[in-house]
Amino acid sequence: MAQEKVNDLNLKDTELRLGLPGTEQVKEEQEVSCVRSNKRQLQSDNEEESTPPTKNQIVGWPPVRSYRKNNNNNGVSYVKVSMDGAPYLRKIDLKTYKNYPELLKALENMFKFTIGEYSEREGYKGSGVVPTYEDKDGDWMLVGDVPWDMFSSSCKRLRIMKGSDALALDSAL
Amino acid sequence: MNYFPDEVIEHVFNFVTSHKDRNSISLVCKSWFKIERYSRQNVFIGNCYSISPERLLGRFPCFKSLTLKGKPHFADFNLVPHGWGGFVQPWIEALARSRVGLEELRLKRMVVTDESLELLSRSFVNFKSLVLVSCEGFSTDGLASIASNCRYLQDLDLQENEIDDHRGQWLSCFPETSTTLVTLNFACLEGETNLVALERLVARSPNLRSLKLNRAVPLDALARLMVCAPQIVELGVGSYEDEQDSESCLKLQAAIKKCTSLRSLSGFLEAAPHCLSAFNPVCHNLTSLNLSYAAEIHGSHLIWLIEHCKKLQRLWILDSIGDKGLEVVASTCKELQELRVFPTDLHGGGNTAVTEDGLVAISAGCPKLHSILYFCQQMTNAALITVAKNCPNFIRFRLCILEPHKPDHVTSQPLDEGFGAIVQACKNLKRLSVSGLLTDQVFLYIGMFATRLEMLSIAFAGDTDKGMLYVLNGCKKMRKLEIRDSPFGDTALLADVNKYGAMRSLWMSSCEVTLGGCKRLAQKAPWLNVEIINENDNNRMEENGYEGRQKVDKLYLYRTVVGTRVDAPPFVWIL
Numbered sequence: 046m047a048q049e050k051v052n053d054l055n056l057k058d059t060e061l062r063l064g065l066p067g068t069e070q071v072k073e074e075q076e077v078s079c080v081r082s083n084k085r086q087l088q089s090d091n092e093e094e095s096t097p098p099t100k101n102q103i104v105g106w107p108p109v110r111s112y113r114k115n116n117n118n119n120g121v122s123y124v125k126v127s128m129d130g131a132p133y134l135r136k137i138d139l140k141t142y143k144n145y146p147e148l149l150k151a152l153e154n155m156f157k158f159t160i161g162e163y164s165e166r167e168g169y170k171g172s173g174v175v176p177t178y179e180d181k182d183g184d185w186m187l188v189g190d191v192p193w194d195m196f197s198s199s200c201k202r203l204r205i206m207k208g209s210d211a212l213a214l215d216s217a218l
Numbered sequence: 219m220n221y222f223p224d225e226v227i228e229h230v231f232n233f234v235t236s237h238k239d240r241n242s243i244s245l246v247c248k249s250w251f252k253i254e255r256y257s258r259q260n261v262f263i264g265n266c267y268s269i270s271p272e273r274l275l276g277r278f279p280c281f282k283s284l285t286l287k288g289k290p291h292f293a294d295f296n297l298v299p300h301g302w303g304g305f306v307q308p309w310i311e312a313l314a315r316s317r318v319g320l321e322e323l324r325l326k327r328m329v330v331t332d333e334s335l336e337l338l339s340r341s342f343v344n345f346k347s348l349v350l351v352s353c354e355g356f357s358t359d360g361l362a363s364i365a366s367n368c369r370y371l372q373d374l375d376l377q378e379n380e381i382d383d384h385r386g387q388w389l390s391c392f393p394e395t396s397t398t399l400v401t402l403n404f405a406c407l408e409g410e411t412n413l414v415a416l417e418r419l420v421a422r423s424p425n426l427r428s429l430k431l432n433r434a435v436p437l438d439a440l441a442r443l444m445v446c447a448p449q450i451v452e453l454g455v456g457s458y459e460d461e462q463d464s465e466s467c468l469k470l471q472a473a474i475k476k477c478t479s480l481r482s483l484s485g486f487l488e489a490a491p492h493c494l495s496a497f498n499p500v501c502h503n504l505t506s507l508n509l510s511y512a513a514e515i516h517g518s519h520l521i522w523l524i525e526h527c528k529k530l531q532r533l534w535i536l537d538s539i540g541d542k543g544l545e546v547v548a549s550t551c552k553e554l555q556e557l558r559v560f561p562t563d564l565h566g567g568g569n570t571a572v573t574e575d576g577l578v579a580i581s582a583g584c585p586k587l588h589s590i591l592y593f594c595q596q597m598t599n600a601a602l603i604t605v606a607k608n609c610p611n612f613i614r615f616r617l618c619i620l621e622p623h624k625p626d627h628v629t630s631q632p633l634d635e636g637f638g639a640i641v642q643a644c645k646n647l648k649r650l651s652v653s654g655l656l657t658d659q660v661f662l663y664i665g666m667f668a669t670r671l672e673m674l675s676i677a678f679a680g681d682t683d684k685g686m687l688y689v690l691n692g693c694k695k696m697r698k699l700e701i702r703d704s705p706f707g708d709t710a711l712l713a714d715v716n717k718y719g720a721m722r723s724l725w726m727s728s729c730e731v732t733l734g735g736c737k738r739l740a741q742k743a744p745w746l747n748v749e750i751i752n753e754n755d756n757n758r759m760e761e762n763g764y765e766g767r768q769k770v771d772k773l774y775l776y777r778t779v780v781g782t783r784v785d786a787p788p789f790v791w792i793l
Contacts, residue, residue: 105295107561107620112378116511
C-alpha cells in the first residue's frame with residue numbers, strides 16, 4: 046500500500062496495527078486507528094449471508110427520545126482555540142470533524158498558517174507550528190498521538206504554539 | 219344509598235380520585251352515573267382519537283382538568299412521520315365554545331401551535347396549570363400568550379418539548395402583578411433567557427416550588443435566584459461553563475444552604491464537576507436526582523455525590539456511572555424506588571457502559587426498587603434470574619440491550635429464561651420491555667405469568683405468530699402493545715379481534731402483517747381505526763393495485779367511538 050498522505054500528515058506512521066514493524070499488511074477490521082474515520086465498524090459476525098444493519102442504520106434504535114439524543118453530547122463539543130500571537134481566541138465545535146486531517150485543515154484556514162508533517166516520533170516538523178490541547182486531567186498534549194475518538198472526548202481546549210515555544214519543542218524532540 | 223341526598227353522595231365521591239374507580243362508580247346505577255358525571259373534575263384521555271371533544275363534554279360537562287395523549291409511544295423514536303396527527307387545536311376550540319371552566323391542561327405527544335396557546339390563554343379565566351410533555355409545533359410566542367393572559371397561572375411545565383425559540387421576551391410577559399407561580403420549568407428551551415425578567419419573576423413568586431432552568435442560565439444568575447427562592451423544592455440547574463468562577467460557586471453554596479426544602483435536583487447540562495460541591499448541604503435530603511443529561515459529571519465526583527444522597531428514591535443517570543458506581547448506589551441508596559440508566563454512547567462499544575453485574579448489584583441492595591429502565595451492552599439469563607429473586611416487586615421493568623438479537627453473552631442462549639423468571643416472580647408487573655435474543659418461548663412465559671401486564675414493548679424478538687398469540691391470549695389486562703421488527707403476521711393479528719376492544723392500541727412496524735390482513739381486520743372490527751402509515755408511497759397503495767399480500771410497514775390500530783378521523787395526512791391510510 047502506498048504511503049498515504051492526507052493534508053501533509055503521515056497517516057501510516059500513526060496507524061496501530063498487528064504485525065511486525067516493516068510489514069505492509071493492514072487489517073481492515075481494526076477498530077482503533079489514529080487518523081482514520083470516526084465511524085466504527087461493528088465487529089459482529091460477518092458470517093451471516095445478509096449482514097444485519099449496523100446500529101447506526103436502524104431507525105429509532107436504540108429507543109432513546111430524540112430530545113435526549115440531541116442533548117446528550119459525548120463531552121463538550123465546543124472548545125476554545127488560542128493561537129500564540131493572535132489577539133483573540135476562537136471556538137470550534139469538535140463534533141463537526143471526523144478525523145485529524147479535517148480538524149487541522151480547519152485550524153489552518155481559521156488562523157492562516159500551515160502545519161508541518163506529523164510523525165509519531167518527531168511531532169510536527171517543518172513549519173514551527175505545533176497544535177496542542179489540554180485534556181481532562183489538565184495536561185497539555187500534542188494533537189495527533191491518540192485515536193480521534195479519544196482525543197475528541199477528552200479535549201478541553203486547543204492551543205496552537207508557534208514561534209520560539211514551538212521551536213524549542215522541535216529541537217527538544 | 220337512596221336515603222342520602224345527592225350532595226352527600228357527591229361529597230363522598232370527591233374522595234375517590236382514581237379514574238378507574240370513578241369509572242366503576244358510574245356503572246353502579248343510573249343515579250350514581252348522573253352524580254358522578256357532573257362531579258368528575260379530572261378527565262384522562264389516553265388516545266385523543268378515541269373520542270371527540272363534543273362527546274367528552276356531553277359525558278362530563280363540568281370537568282376542570284384534562285389530560286390528553288396524542289401520538290403513539292414509538293413516535294418518541296422517530297417511527298411516526300411528521301404530520302401524523304395529534305392536534306390539540308380542535309380540542310381547545312371545542313372547550314372554548316362550551317362553558318367548561320378549564321383550569322388544567324396536560325398534553326403528551328401532541329401538536330400544539332401558538333394559535334392554540336393563544337386561544338387557551340384567552341378562553342379560560344381560571345386557567346392555572348399547563349403541562350406539555352414531548353409536544354411540538356409551538357414557539358416562545360405561544361408561551362408569551364400564556365404568560366400575559368393567564369392571570370392565575372400556577373404551573374408552566376415544559377418537559378422535553380421541541381420549541382421554536384424566537385429569543386423573545388416571553389418571561390417579561392408575566393405581568394408585575396403575577397405572583398401565583400408554583401412551577402416554572404423551561405429547561406427544554408434552547409435560546410437566551412432574559413435573566414433580569416427571570417429574577418424579578420422568581421422574586422415575586424413566594425409560592426414557587428419547582429424551578430427548572432435552561433442552559434442559558436449561568437452560575438452567578440443561579441446563585442441570585444436561589445437567594446430569592448429559598449423555599450424551592452425542585453431545582454433544575456442550567457449550565458456553568460466557566461470553571462474558574464469560584465466566587466459564584468461560593469455564593470451559590472451559601473444560597474443553597476438556606477434551601478432546606480430542596481428535595482429534587484436535575485439539569486447540569488454543561489456542568490463543571492467541582493461546582494457540584496455547592497450542593498453539599500442538601501444532598502442528605504434529596505429524594506430525586508436526575509443526572510441523565512450531565513455528561514460532564516462522572517467518576518469520583520459522581521460517586522462522591524451519590525454517597526451523600528442516602529435518602530434517594532429516584533435516580534436517573536448515564537451509564538458512565540459503570541458497574542462500580544451502581545454498586546455504590548446499591549450500598550448507599552436503600553430507599554431507592556426508581557432507577558433509569560441511559561446510554562452515553564448510542565452506537566455501542568463504549569467501555570464505560572454498565573453490564574449485568576450492575577443490575578444484579580442494584581437488585582440486591584435496593585429492597586424498595588419497583589421501576590427500572592436499564593440500557594446495557596450485555597446480559598445473561600443467570601443475572602436476570604438473580605434479579606427476579608432479589609426483587610419480586612417490580613411494577614415496571616424495561617431492559618434495553620443495545621445490540622438487537624444479542625444472546626446471553628456467557629452461554630450464547632436466548633434470554634427467554636431470564637425474562638421468564640422476571641415475569642414469574644414479579645406478580646405486580648404492569649409494564650415490560652424486552653430485548654436481546656428472544657424466541658417464542660419468552661412470550662409463552664409472558665402470556666402465562668404476566669397476568670397484570672398493561673404495556674409490553676417488543677423489538678427484534680420472537681420466531682412465529684405463536685409468540686404474539688401467547689401474549690394476546692394470556693395477558694388479559696393488556697392495554698398497549700407495541701411491536702417492531704418481529705416476525706408476527708396476519709394469523710396472530712386476526713386470531714381474536716375482540717381483544718383489541720379491551721386495549722387502547724396496538725402498534726406493529728416492520729413485522730409480517732399484510733395489507734390483506736389489515737383489510738380483513740378493519741372489516742371484522744368497525745369500531746377500530748386501522749391505520750396504515752406508509753410514508754414512501756403517499757397513500758398510493760390502493761391505486762397502484764397493491765396486492766393483499768403486500769407487507770404493511772407500519773400498522774397502528776386503536777379503539778374509538780367516533781370513527782375515522784378527518785385530520786389524517788395523505789401518507790396515513792385508514793381502512
